Amino acid sequence: MGQVVTFGEVLMRISPRGKKKFIQSNVVEFFFGGTELNVGISIANFGGNVKHISAVSSDFIGDAAISYINKFNVDTSSIGRSTRPLGVYFFEVGAVMRPSNISYNRSHSAFSEIQPHKVDWNEALIDADWLHWTGITPALSQNAFDILKNGLTLARAKGMTVSADPTYRQNLWNYGKDPKEALIELLNLSTVFIGGINEINEVLGTNYSYSNEDFLIASKELMETFPSIEKVFDKIRTSVNSSWHKIRARMWNGKEFRETADLDITHVVDRIGTGDAFAAGLIYGLKNYDDYKAMEFGSAACALKHTYEGDINLATVKEVTDILEGNISGRFNR
Secondary structure, three states: OOOEEEEOEEEEEEHHHOOOOOOOOOOOOEEEEEEHHHHHHHHHHHHOOOEEEEEEEEEEHHHHHHHHHHHHHOOHHHHHHHEEEEEEEEEEEEEEOOEEEEEOOOOOOOOOOOOOHHHHHHHHOEEEEEEEEEEHHHHHHHHHHHHHHHHHHHHHHHHOOOEEEEOOOHHHHHOOHHHHHEEEEEHHOOOOEEOOOOHHHHHHHHOOOOOOHHHHHHHHHHHHHHHOOEEEEEEEEEEOOOEEEEEEEEOOOOOOEOOOEEEEOOEEEEEEEOHHHHHHHHHHHHOOHHHHHHHHHHHHHHHHHHHOOOOOOOHHHHHHHHHEEEEEEEEOOO
């Protein structure tokens, strides 16, 4: 199969151990991640061929980040080096009724100041048949937006599948670009939409509700507005509290509406990267299964990610398939 290419920032996450707040502890642990990287590594764990494009610091932290990515057999040949520092975020893990807290330190990072001449898309996409992007990257800087748009333009010219997870985070858009206009430009170069009602309302300027009926109407309007989009997938999270969530998914592929059953996650270990795990499972599924089974695979992958510490979903295809077959007891494998 062709290579899946992801483009986005590599971040270091720093957290106190044991669900403590920073004020309680002087012992922390770190993880590497980043929205698009999380997707790429997860696909690689499923056996996919993946390349990640980014820029990291030209110091021992950048060395460690690249070493970490290489450990998962992700192609790092298109990751550049910069004198700017690696982006960092600080994360306090919530529990039960106490929510988690995140503080980002990514301004002027190696990736946010990435230079267009540092990314050779012709070289990067030689072996690729799929390019995945999210709304995080174009929010970081004009250069990041321009580089991404160049990549999407070439990908579409090559007939590649382009999946979009147009996550909208208002606080990231600080360089003057209008978020809605930017996302519209990029969605016109995309073929698979991975997002829910909030994302659809953001780009269409609509006010659809979360009901299945409105999701179907909204998906049809989205596909009429962006004719290149062929399929819409939505992950739905129901939060009982910080530690107990339920996950299901729904889709409209231009022919049928389908919805998965709820997967009950009664003890959340770590919810960071769970949306990325859904996207990764879905992409892997769409390259190997029909649309509904791909969505089921993505939903189960998302549920499993809640059981792993860190940003990355470490699940294998067999582990995800076991969940789909109803093996949710968590008993020992001997």
